[in-house]
Amino acid sequence: MALAVTSSSAAISGSSFSRSGASSESKAVQICSIRLSDRTHLSQRRYSVKSLNAESHSRSESWVPRASTLTAPEVEEKDGEVEDFEQLAKKLVDASPLEIMDKALEKFGDDIAIAFSGAEDVALIEYARLTGKPFRVFSLDTGRLNPETYRLFDAVEKQYGIRIEYMFPDAVEVQALVRNKGLFSFYEDGHQECCRVRKVRPLRRALKGLKAWITGQRKDQSPGTRSEIPIVQVDPVFEGLDGGVGSLVKWNPLANVEGADVWNFLRTMDVPVNALHAQGYVSIGCEPCTRPVLPGQHEREGRWWWEDAKAKECGLHKGNIKEEDGASEDSKPAAVQEIFESNNVVTLSKGGIENLMKLENRKEAWLVVLYAPWCPFCQAMEASYIELAEKLAGKGVKVAKFRADGEQKEFAKQELQLGSFPTILLFPKSAPRAIKYPSEHRDVDSLMTFVNLLR
Incomplete structure (x- = not known):
């Protein structure tokens, strides 16, 4: 529900707004989610996880505690220069998956992990084993x-002597x-x-504890969507x-490999595979959204079969989805999930x-994000912004959002310092102008x- 601000900040704070179903109190019981206040203590806890290739390898049981680090991002350097991953991708274009996996593990060590969802992803784990280097594996358990x-997860853990690091959706969000x-x-x-509740947000929490x-x-x-x-x-x-x-750096060792070759590799190495493959399933996700495909059908036909083919993505790899030729920011579809x-x-x-903007003496400071719900960078910061709003609740700072795409874009550019999405503005209690x-x-x-330094 949109809110029209009056000259009284009391009227502003008393208005109604949208509901997500997650309060700061209920967040404390969410599955596999750790609040920032606990991070300092938990980040000191280390667990020994036995890898097939290392008798003892220290790993963090959860990545979330490490996500609060405030130091500047470290970049890969070579001969004193910042690593150019675009150039590295070109150098590795003819490399085998084993070579690519070895390079990834060598560069990032314990700060990289394999995203494992079953199906053919076990090939990634087999390649990691063959490098002889320690490796980590995580998976998103959607509950469905x-x-x-x-059973495949259990077989893989036993085969490779590893513990898969599971990430679960927020219990309160699923309940709502x-x-x-x-x-x-x-x-x-x-x-x-x-998918956003059960997969994308848990993935975001997982990746906040990694560098790759x-x-x-x-x-x-x-x-149609992953060709590049x-x-x-x-x-x-x-x-x-x-x-x-x-x-964050993303490695795709199988990018140039055809599905038939992946399966030849799996059969040759005699590794565990999902029993559903023998029943006609090719691409396997959650049970309600996955079905077998018919002979001659593409593997993605078995996912979200009731939707248009161009919508057959869950959001985990939205950055690799190929856009329609000629598409622009202003031509993005209006019917998009709100954030x-x-x-x-x-x-x-x-x-x-x-x-x-007109208020010169506000009773409370306001933090406002200018966003577009289709913007992947806005989506990526959603969890942190909502958590920030929870921490600031009742502490003299209102947290708000203003959708600044479409017909509002020119207004936002001229009046609200919009450069790109997201743009975050702080309206202090006493200062007349917003601080970007x-x-x-x-x-x-x-x-x-x-917020604390300027409100």
């Missing part, structure tokens, strides 16, 4: 996987989604909302351990933010420091 997938829309709402209004990750993406998996996957890249969507744009939805985030209309947040670091601690 097939029994055969869980199911209570509000039912168990199978995705059949009616699309799978994106469910390894995926099983291939160009032939979805020619590079072997290695600076992740265009998600943030890594050090926070900010460019803080920054929380009881603690106020939704401002154009009139509301204009009134906020200058940093690319959009983690909770960095934003909190900005």
